[in-house]
Amino acid sequence: MTTDEKDGFNLFVGKAKCATCHFIPLFNGTVPPEYAKTESEVLGVATDYHNSQLDPDRGRGRYHETVSQLQYSFKTPTVRNSSKTAPYMHNGGYTTLDQVMDFYNKGGGQQFGFKLENQTLPTDTLGLTAQETAKIIAFLKALDD
Numbered sequence: 001m002t003t004d005e006k007d008g009f010n011l012f013v014g015k016a017k018c019a020t021c022h023f024i025p026l027f028n029g030t031v032p033p034e035y036a037k038t039e040s041e042v043l044g045v046a047t048d049y050h051n052s053q054l055d056p057d058r059g060r061g062r063y064h065e066t067v068s069q070l071q072y073s074f075k076t077p078t079v080r081n082s083s084k085t086a087p088y089m090h091n092g093g094y095t096t097l098d099q100v101m102d103f104y105n106k107g108g109g110q111q112f113g114f115k116l117e118n119q120t121l122p123t124d125t126l127g128l129t130a131q132e133t134a135k136i137i138a139f140l141k142a143l144d145d
Contacts, residue, residue: 002138004134004138007132007139008136008137008140008142009139009142011132011135012136012140015127015128015132016105017122018079018104021041021076022078022079026078027078027080028076028079029076038076040073040075040076041074041120041121042059042069042072042119042121043074044108044109044110044112045074045103045109047091048093049093049103052112054109054112058071059071068117069118072116072118073118073120079140079143080144081144082097082143083097083137083140083144088100089103097140098133105125105128106125107122107123107124107125107126108121109121110123111125
């Protein structure tokens with residue numbers, strides 16, 4: 001791995017908090033050590049990368065209307081081969097990894113004014129620089145087949 005890829009890994013598991021949902025070593029939401037449960041998260045994904053309107057898809061919530069924590073909840077996918085699988089998010093509203101990283105860096109839907117009492121994504125900004133974001137993306141590309 002290059003220095004940027006290694007730095008990106010360290011940011012992925014550290015400052016960027018990616019590994020709190022995309023668990024190592026599979027880099028998805030399958031919970032170690034037994035890998036018998038898959039997590040889903042509430043991020044507050046917008047209709048597109050302009051982040052001006054909450055996507056109306058309620059995810060798992062449409063099947064469990066009375067369970068508040070499942071509203072707008074989606075399975076955490078793998079980030080392996082993510083550079084090859086655009087567009088991103090459940091609705092395809094984000095066309096580049098830079099747009100996805102910007103969404104996470106800003107703190108998700110609540111930071112855009114969306115009413116999400118159950119957002120599981122931390123709402124604080126990550127404070128990632130453009131260089132740090134580029135290193136994370138370099139690491140993600142290192143996970144390609």
